[in-house]
Amino acid sequence: MKALIITAVIDLLLGLSNGFPRRAVYENESSLVLVHVIYRHGDRNPDETSLYPTNPYYAESNYYPYGYGQLTNEGKLREYEIGTKLRQRYNTFLGRVWNTSVLEVRSTDYNRTKMSAELMAAGLWPPSCINLWNPILSWQPIPYYYEKAQNDKELSPWNACNNFNNLVDEFVETPEIARYMADRYNETMQILSERTGLEITLLKAFLLYFGFAIQEELGLPLEDWVSSIYPEPLHSLTIDFYYIQTNTTILKKIISGYLLKKILSDTEIQIDGANPQGRKMFLYSGHETNIAALLLSLDVYKLADVPGYGSFILVEVHKIDEVHGIKLFYQDYSTENPQALKLPGCDEFCPFHQFSSLVQDILPESDEECLGASKE
Template sequence: MLFALLLVQIFIPKFLCNSEISFSDNNDGLVSVAVIFRHGDRTPVSPYPNDPYRNASYWPVGFGQLTNRGKMQHFQLGQWLRERYRNFLPTQYSEKDIYVRSTDVDRTLMSAEANLAGLFPPQGNQIWNENLTWQPIPIHTTSEQDDNILAMKMPCDKYDFLLSKLLKSKTFLNINKKNHDLYAYLSLYSGTAIKNLETLEYLYNTLTIESIYNLTLPNWTYSVFPNKMKPWAELSFAVSCYTKDLARLKAGPLFNDILKHFANSTHHKSRKFFMYSGHDTTIANILNTLDAFEYHSPPYAATILFELRALNGSYFVNILYKNTTVPQKIILKECPFYCPLEKFVKLLEPIRLSPDQWKIECEMKFLGIIPFSTLQNTVFISCTVLLFLLLGSIFISIICTKIRSDSKQDYLRLPNEDI
């Protein structure tokens, strides 16, 4: 019964997505826009050991790199954004209008560059080379290990603990148990250990890319790919933000960033446009945190749009998801499509985390009070002090024993006169 319910969940949408958005009125009252997208088409990140196409010569670029197809996908997405926001975003680039952030990965940085080429082709005095309809636009990034906003990979002890606890729960142990034979089959023929949803998705992703490039897959794949692997690969994208606590620590800083921009925009103290270049996991984490994730593998160039509008003296937030040609409305469970900004902020208040709050909450605490880092330091210092005291006591004891021994050797008994 558990697995029947789970499979039903996989295929039933959690958000309403049957309304198309026209271009005729999409600039009405716009104040600020936050765009978050996945990079474009890429080669496999890491071929499996028995992969017949693990030789780089089969691929147009290196492993994990953006392909020409991926560049075109984002160039066209940039053109689509230009058309959608033609009456909102000036055609001439200005650093006062847009801020672009990317994870520190080649394919996301290059996707942002290709996107901006479509969004801001140089015009007028911005044309600096008659033979090149492109202009440089700054893209900001930081090391993945230092990025808790977009890459979401900055170390967090509490998150790791909660995720480990989730994966050891009855639900996920049963999932792994149910897929034991599938894991064993995939491990045998792929040559790599497939032991959970994450490793299954990695393999599924590689096979998907090879099929996109019309490469003939090995015979062993026909019985499992895509049908048997697909639902579990799609479910894997829900794991990172499966609970509210996980979602808070994983996506809280990004939502805080967006809400901060929107708050500043209501006082005309912020840019119009914010662009975030990320990954399929970025898209899944955002939708899942909003409780609006229909289990799927977010496709290349999948895009989430957060639009802040001012209508009749009030502010509203629209959310749209573009994973095909037409963006679809995302309607939150407790808010209409035109969600009042105050209500939107209230709904996300339990999720959002400032970078400083995030660091504090990421610390594991002993008995829920003392951070383990503090406890470890305290224990280390205490043990060091005790060790020195013990060594000091031993040293003093040895010295005292030595003194007593020497004093006995130096003592001379006076002769008895009678003797």
Template sequence: MVELLNKDEKVFSLIITIMIYMSRDTIFVHSLKPDSLQLVAVLHRHGLRTPIQHYENDPYKDQEKYWPIGLGQLTNKGKKQLYNLGGQLRNKYKTFIPKYYANSVRVNSSDFDRTLMSVGALLAAMFPPIREQIWNFKLLWQPIPIYSVPATQDMVISPLAPCPSFWTEHKKVLSEITSNETPEDKELYKYLTKYTGESINTICDLQYIYDTLLTEERNGFILPKWTIPVFPDRMKDKSNLCALSYTANDILKRFYGGPMVKEISHQFKEKSEGHIKDKKLFLYSGHDLSIINVLRALDINDFIHPDFGASIIFELHQLQKKYYVKMLYSHSVEVEHYELDIPKCAIPCPLDELLSITEYVRSVDWSTQCFE
């Protein structure tokens, strides 16, 4: 009996040893710590802005009276939102990136006043000058370069470069959505057409109206009484559906989400191969669609729509000789970043697995496939 127990104990001990050996990496990588961090990429939405456009019957369309800073411009509240985001990032990465160095930080923005100004406000909080960087003791701020390309050439952050293939496919998607709408949907469009003075026939027609109403309300204006039965509840889901329609299938995901996923994946691969040793941070200033497109390209569909100042953080970690990607999301400046799992990938996601599962969306060749 004693001999049998000893044998059983030996077998049990061997099984435990094998299990520990097999799961050693898994146990280890689940504890990603700051000292394993190698590179950070942040994609954020701009702060609160003024409306981009007005509808025909808009009581607040007198720009000189109500919107003296112009349409689509960053408001003071929006500046504060992004300044706060910069403070959050500074606190989160103050050990990893203690101060601004030209070789360690790269900042890119879409070609819009509100995104350029937003990331400027973020940088002011994230990288205040210290010691030798202080050039004006009355102004603890330092200029940091922000790179951008003309909107009509942007294929990454806010893909507005010409792409007939994308728009042909999107038109099909929109047509299919419209053909499946209910009588209640049609009644909503009819109601909005009557009170806005605009022709509302699709979810994206509705989205423009919703966006205007939302930004007017956020800026402290009282909305017309006709909005009470429909805003925000009956309009919000339809508006969000329009935003999702741009990545409704794999073809659209490649064009609208693929380039940004490709950009970040490329930077992480370059870092893992030792080609950009000094780089620690890539910042991308964009829009709500910029964030939605990336989430959808990664097959993340269950998320809260990005509010003003929302952000995604990608972290590259090294454990022993292997690299892992951690992803965090905050749908609002007021909400702390929380971790998101990348579908079809282990937790945390090995870089080589991420490159494998995103190969299709990253394979888009804008210059040729957009004109096929």
């Protein structure tokens, strides 16, 4: 008994110094059953595909020491700090002791998201006394897993589902959308083509937007001609592209439906008591497209900007008055705390079975939607 008391005291003191908050800061913690967190990676260098060959900063040496597409130090710090903020929000619910049953961490098959998964977990779960393996290092290794991009329907459906890009192209070519895009962006596309020497598709223009944005973030001057198309109208084209990717039921099923289906399945398993004992959280380390697509597919947020680095969606499962239900939140850092969202047809606390029924139309029935056997 004395040993247990001593251990508890040491754990308390060590926890306070290692990043555990002194008290809970989330008033709804007591009703929590499970939390799903879908978040964007941290600040990064540009991908080679988002640059053009005549760009003075095209060479990878400009992004030393990490290279194309990799997290910057600012991005690493951002992801770690988000983990600490989530620890503050869910401190009592999560508890201090980590084990493999408590947390599942999944990433896409990119270095920047894998590192973001590690950093988020480090901020979220500093070692308690029993987890401590190095007295001078407030960190513990926490495993994550990923699927190869070509197999990852949940987090990389644009890579895994051959049908997706074809369906996007078909939608863009419909007369109404083709006229809309031509009226708004033909001049932009022409300027990009002439100045970059590249064949400019809607996807390529979308990628180039991120190249310009990241180059600007890194303090690398943009060429003078870029001001004619960036930030506007290229920013508006980028936002329109998110809406295009979620404009039909089948597109929603592919780009968000597989992830949403997993979230609902894991939630139902938790409610039924079949998850590993003590499961508290699922972390998904992804991209801004994952965030934008889920918000738009659920019709819970009017997207006017690219989801920023470290933005996240919380899918909280609560049990209130013996009813299991879902609360949705989005953190884009326009406010201090995550914004509560409301699924159309439901309240902010949406009973689980009602939530499932309301989103049923955008849940894929099988892999056929991904593989191209189903069109709507």
